[in-house]
Amino acid sequence: MTDPDDNRSGDVRAAAREKARQLRTSQQRKDRRNKALLSGGIVLGVLAIAAIVAVVIVSAIRPTVPGPKNMASDGVVIGAGLKVKTTPALAADAKPVTSTPDPSASSAVDIRIYADYLCKLCGQFQRTNLEQLEPLVKDGAVTVAMHPVAIYTSHSAGTRYSLRAANAAACVANYSPNAFWAFNQSLFEKQPAEGGPGLTDKQLKQRVEGAKATNLSDIDACIDDGRFKSWVGAASDRALNGPIPNSDVRQMRNALLVLVNGKPYTGSLTSADDFKAFVLQAQGEEYSSTGTPTPTPTAG
Incomplete structure (x- = not known):
C-alpha cells in the first residue's frame, strides 16, 4: 500500500x-x-x-554658388565719379581675380578697406574718413576697393547680422553697383551696436532704397534668399587665411584692415587728418617711384 x-x-x-x-x-x-x-x-x-x-x-x-558681379576681386572697386569697375560673376569655386590699378588712369593711390558691418572700429574709421574720401574718389585722385567680410556673425544675438549685411552689400554690387558707395556708407552712418541684433532684412532693404539703388525687386529677393551668403563666407575665409593680394600683410587679424598702396594703416581711426597724411605720404612715395604727377588731395 x-x-x-x-x-x-x-x-x-x-x-x-x-x-x-x-x-x-x-x-x-x-x-x-x-x-x-x-x-x-x-x-x-x-x-x-x-x-x-x-x-x-x-x-x-557651404553650397557653392557663383559670386556676385562686380566683385571678382572679393571687393567692389570704386573709381572716378564713384563708378564701380564692372566685372563678371565668377563661377562657383573660382579663385578671385586680384584688382590692379588701371595704368591709363591718373590715380596712383589705391585704398582697400576690409570691414565687417557690425565692427565698431570699422564704423569709426568709415564715419571718420568716407566723407573726405568721397571727393577724392570722384575726382580720380584715389580708388577705393570695399571688401565686405563677415567675421562678427556670431556677435549679433543670433541674427547673423554681419553675414546678412555683407550679403546685402553683395546684392547691391550685383544688381545696382553704382549705389554701392552710398549703401555701404549708410550701414556705417547709423551702425547697430556690437552684440545687438543688428538691422532686420526689412531695414536693410530700406537702406538699399535710401541709397537710390535700382532693380529693387531683384535686390530684395537677393536679400530674402541670402543668395550670396556662401560667397561672403568664402571671401571672409580667404581674407582671414590670407595672403592679402598686393600687400605684405599676410592675413586679416581682426575685423578691419585698411591698405593704402598695399601698406596697412595703423594710425588713429577717429582722426581724419592722420589718415589724410598717410594717404599723402603714399601718394608722394608713388610719385617718387614713377615720376608721374597725380591729382593731389586737397585739404577740406
Whole structure:
C-alpha cells in the first residue's frame, strides 16, 4: 500500500521543478529582451551620433554658388565719379581675380578697406574718413576697393547680422553697383551696436532704397534668399587665411584692415587728418617711384 505522504512529497517536488522551469524560462526571456534592447539602443545611439555628425558636416560645407558681379576681386572697386569697375560673376569655386590699378588712369593711390558691418572700429574709421574720401574718389585722385567680410556673425544675438549685411552689400554690387558707395556708407552712418541684433532684412532693404539703388525687386529677393551668403563666407575665409593680394600683410587679424598702396594703416581711426597724411605720404612715395604727377588731395 502506498504511503500518501510519499505522493504528497512527489507532488511538491514536481511543483518545485515546474516552478523552477518557469522561472528559468522567464529569466531567459528577460535576458533575451534586455539583450535586444541593449543592442537596439547601441544601434540607435550610433545612428544618432551619425546623424549629428552628418548635420555638422553638411552645415560646415557651404553650397557653392557663383559670386556676385562686380566683385571678382572679393571687393567692389570704386573709381572716378564713384563708378564701380564692372566685372563678371565668377563661377562657383573660382579663385578671385586680384584688382590692379588701371595704368591709363591718373590715380596712383589705391585704398582697400576690409570691414565687417557690425565692427565698431570699422564704423569709426568709415564715419571718420568716407566723407573726405568721397571727393577724392570722384575726382580720380584715389580708388577705393570695399571688401565686405563677415567675421562678427556670431556677435549679433543670433541674427547673423554681419553675414546678412555683407550679403546685402553683395546684392547691391550685383544688381545696382553704382549705389554701392552710398549703401555701404549708410550701414556705417547709423551702425547697430556690437552684440545687438543688428538691422532686420526689412531695414536693410530700406537702406538699399535710401541709397537710390535700382532693380529693387531683384535686390530684395537677393536679400530674402541670402543668395550670396556662401560667397561672403568664402571671401571672409580667404581674407582671414590670407595672403592679402598686393600687400605684405599676410592675413586679416581682426575685423578691419585698411591698405593704402598695399601698406596697412595703423594710425588713429577717429582722426581724419592722420589718415589724410598717410594717404599723402603714399601718394608722394608713388610719385617718387614713377615720376608721374597725380591729382593731389586737397585739404577740406
